Amino acid sequence: MSKLDLYIGLDVGSVSINLILLDEKYHVLEKIYLRTQGKPVAILSQGLEMLRNSIPAGCSIAGAGATGSGRELAAAMVGADVVKNEITAHGMAVLQYIPDAQTILEIGGQDSKIILLRNGVVSDFAMNTVCAAGTGSFLDRQAARLGIPIQEFGAIALKSCSPVRIAGRCAVFAESDMIHKQQMGCSTEDIIKGLCQALVRNYLSNVGKGKEILPKIVFQGGVAANEGIRRSFEDALKQPVVVPEHYDVMGALGAAILAHKEMKKGRTTRFRGFLSMQEDFTARSFSCNGCANLCEIVELSSCGNIQARWGDRCGKWSTAARAAQPAETLI
Amino acid sequence: MKIGIPRALLYSIYFPLWKVFFMELGHEVILSNHTNQEILNNGVKICVDDACLPIKIFHGHVTDLIGRVDAILIPRLISIRPEEYICPKFIGLPEMIRYSVPGSPELLVMDYNAYSSEEKGYEGMYRLGRELGSPHSSVKHALNKAGLRQAAYFREMEKGFHPMEIMKRMNHPSERYNTWYKDSFCTNAGLPSKMSAKNSKGTIGLIGHPYLLYDRYINMNICNKLAARGYKIRFPENSTQEKVDGACSRYPKKLFWSYGKRLLGAGLSMMESREISGLILLTSFGCGIDAFIDELLIRANHREFGIPLTTITLDEHTGQAGFDTRLEAFIDMMEWRSRYDNHISPHGAHLYSGQGPV
Numbered sequence: 001m002s003k004l005d006l007y008i009g010l011d012v013g014s015v016s017i018n019l020i021l022l023d024e025k026y027h028v029l030e031k032i033y034l035r036t037q038g039k040p041v042a043i044l045s046q047g048l049e050m051l052r053n054s055i056p057a058g059c060s061i062a063g064a065g066a067t068g069s070g071r072e073l074a075a076a077m078v079g080a081d082v083v084k085n086e087i088t089a090h091g092m093a094v095l096q097y098i099p100d101a102q103t104i105l106e107i108g109g110q111d112s113k114i115i116l117l118r119n120g121v122v123s124d125f126a127m128n129t130v131c132a133a134g135t136g137s138f139l140d141r142q143a144a145r146l147g148i149p150i151q152e153f154g155a156i157a158l159k160s161c162s163p164v165r166i167a168g169r170c171a172v173f174a175e176s177d178m179i180h181k182q183q184m185g186c187s188t189e190d191i192i193k194g195l196c197q198a199l200v201r202n203y204l205s206n207v208g209k210g211k212e213i214l215p216k217i218v219f220q221g222g223v224a225a226n227e228g229i230r231r232s233f234e235d236a237l238k239q240p241v242v243v244p245e246h247y248d249v250m251g252a253l254g255a256a257i258l259a260h261k262e263m264k265k266g267r268t269t270r271f272r273g274f275l276s277m278q279e280d281f282t283a284r285s286f287s288c289n290g291c292a293n294l295c296e297i298v299e300l301s302s303c304g305n306i307q308a309r310w311g312d313r314c315g316k317w318s319t320a321a322r323a324a325q326p327a328e329t330l331i
Numbered sequence: 332m333k334i335g336i337p338r339a340l341l342y343s344i345y346f347p348l349w350k351v352f353f354m355e356l357g358h359e360v361i362l363s364n365h366t367n368q369e370i371l372n373n374g375v376k377i378c379v380d381d382a383c384l385p386i387k388i389f390h391g392h393v394t395d396l397i398g399r400v401d402a403i404l405i406p407r408l409i410s411i412r413p414e415e416y417i418c419p420k421f422i423g424l425p426e427m428i429r430y431s432v433p434g435s436p437e438l439l440v441m442d443y444n445a446y447s448s449e450e451k452g453y454e455g456m457y458r459l460g461r462e463l464g465s466p467h468s469s470v471k472h473a474l475n476k477a478g479l480r481q482a483a484y485f486r487e488m489e490k491g492f493h494p495m496e497i498m499k500r501m502n503h504p505s506e507r508y509n510t511w512y513k514d515s516f517c518t519n520a521g522l523p524s525k526m527s528a529k530n531s532k533g534t535i536g537l538i539g540h541p542y543l544l545y546d547r548y549i550n551m552n553i554c555n556k557l558a559a560r561g562y563k564i565r566f567p568e569n570s571t572q573e574k575v576d577g578a579c580s581r582y583p584k585k586l587f588w589s590y591g592k593r594l595l596g597a598g599l600s601m602m603e604s605r606e607i608s609g610l611i612l613l614t615s616f617g618c619g620i621d622a623f624i625d626e627l628l629i630r631a632n633h634r635e636f637g638i639p640l641t642t643i644t645l646d647e648h649t650g651q652a653g654f655d656t657r658l659e660a661f662i663d664m665m666e667w668r669s670r671y672d673n674h675i676s677p678h679g680a681h682l683y684s685g686q687g688p689v
Contacts, residue, residue, distance in 0.1 A: 069653075085656045085660040087660035088663040121664075121670075122664045124639070124664070126642075292367035293369075293548070294368045296649075311651075
């Protein structure tokens with residue numbers, strides 16, 4: 001059996017950490033979706049352990065890419081070859097698997113975005129502005145408040161016959177509106193369906209404002225698991241909305257693809273293999289008192305060695321950490 | 332007298348005028364520190380809740396000066412060009428400060444109202460000069476000097492320089508006013524260090540109010556971040572007034588907000604000239620003027636130009652991750668699209684035409 005080169009994609013988000021193992025033909029060999037639970041370092045180590053066990057014999061890791069809001073952390077931990085923002089990663093993944101897509105609706109834990117694809121490139125995008133209303137973490141919270149497992153949220157919405165109207169502009173307004181409707185005696189499924197519609201309305205008038213939403217429309221991100229939201233999108237757009245097979249790990253997929261494209265240029269991977277999880281990674285944060293900015297510096301170290309620092313505005317800490325790092329350890 | 336000037340709002344535009352005026356009258360001018368976390372925190376704490384971020388930051392700068400100066404200058408900019416106004420928050424600024432900032436020293440309210448004519452604009456400055464005890468002739472002389480200096484500053488900005496870069500240059504020992512920026516320009520001025528035309532990948536137009544564009548703390552150091560990716564930047568202040576007026580003449584109605592007009596006109600003329608490969612609209616959350624201007628720019632781009640364009644909203648966030656993601660994604664998109672453009676047609680004159688927004 002010939003030796004296979006595999007690629008790893010990591011998407012460290014606010015709500016979930018996703019890991020992907022991809023072969024050179026972009027077949028998904030393994031995908032792992034874990035809840036971040038506010039412990040990115042521990043959960044990422046756990047994910048890497050799981051991923052290692054699924055590597056077929058005779059295969060090796062030829063490249064790794066990281067994306068998501070915690071991409072710096074992930075990249076520092078595993079030695080990623082590519083560190084990319086989520087827009088580029090998501091665009092890349094969809095172009096690979098659904099080449100005729102023209103619109104990507106993506107709702108993640110704290111971000112919602114719309115990406116327009118034309119002629120095989122990302123041609124425009126928008127993200128939620130300063131407010132995270134209508135994203136996954138808000139749905140999570142509402143599900144918890146109603147005592148419904150988030151997995152069942154969408155299915156319950158589909159049972160509704162006459163959805164109630166919920167204010168969707170702001171998560172705080174939406175919550176108080178939901179409480180009022182509950183107290184009026186509206187049924188849970190109608191409220192949940194109303195919430196789905198409110199989120200979609202808010203998304204389209206905020207993130208999707210002025211964007212030309214052309215088919216094929218792809219809906220992805222953790223919230224795409226919610227059938228109620230998907231149906232509400234279809235109702236509002238009057239067009240079919242496709243949820244791809246790997247909707248929940250598209251960012252990680254894109255990161256792995258980007259890593260592959262990067263490594264094709266002839267580089268050797270920096271991936272520290274799975275050694276990194278045996279090292280005892282600890283992250284701590286402290287406040288720099290160098291000036292009145294009081295930047296919050298995050299420091300990642302393993303076995304007492306500082307691996308990376310970030311969060312400073314002036315670059316004092318991040319450059320120092322980079323200099324302190326030993327020469328790249330290659331496998 | 333030691334006069335403190337808050338390094339906020341339109342300081343980056345009118346500082347030479349104010350500075351020379353007070354210096355010529357024999358006063359000492361002290362600037363507040365560059366915006367930092369403490370200034371932001373103080374501003375947010377004492378300012379009314381629903382003001383915009385730049386106004387809150389101005390409050391913070393006023394507190395930063397307390398204890399260091401005899402009086403604090405609070406400019407009341409009512410109109411900066413004939414028959415135009417600026418954001419009404421500037422008109423109410425002295426009152427906001429007077430009733431919100433506890434323990435502030437004397438406030439020197441300096442009106443500037445050029446609504447009827449440019450000359451009339453200086454009447455408020457003249458009045459303040461006289462109130463501070465200087466004779467008619469000295470105030471006239473100081474105004475004259477200050478006006479010339481300000482005009483020179485505007486000309487430099489129109490040559491394409493970053494305003495802070497000009498101020499730094501004005502601090503050169505050979506300069507007549509070499510004490511100008513003493514203590515104000517540390518190494519921290521926030522300038523892209525390498526803006527040479529040779530190795531740049533292109534130019535990005537940055538559209539936003541001066542108090543966002545030239546304050547590296549609020550704007551998350553966007554200028555350096557763009558420069559680090561190899562881009563030159565064009566600012567609204569780099570456009571001449573003629574260009575701004577010319578570009579805005581396409582609209583049937585007069586734009587009566589000076590800054591709105593400048594942002595819109597500069598943005599349009601950048602797009603028309605095709606000198607930029609992307610346009611970033613930087614706005615602070617809740618800005619009423621930008622709500623209109625950004626929309627007009629987006630529509631014009633949608634209909635005619637098809638240039639990569641994005642809006643980035645700033646507020647009290649100090650975590651830079653969200654900002655960086657948007658900026659990085661925008662630059663990636665710009666480069667990705669330009670590779671595609673190059674593949675099809677080197678000029679791209681007809682690219683995307685009739686395909687709607689791209």
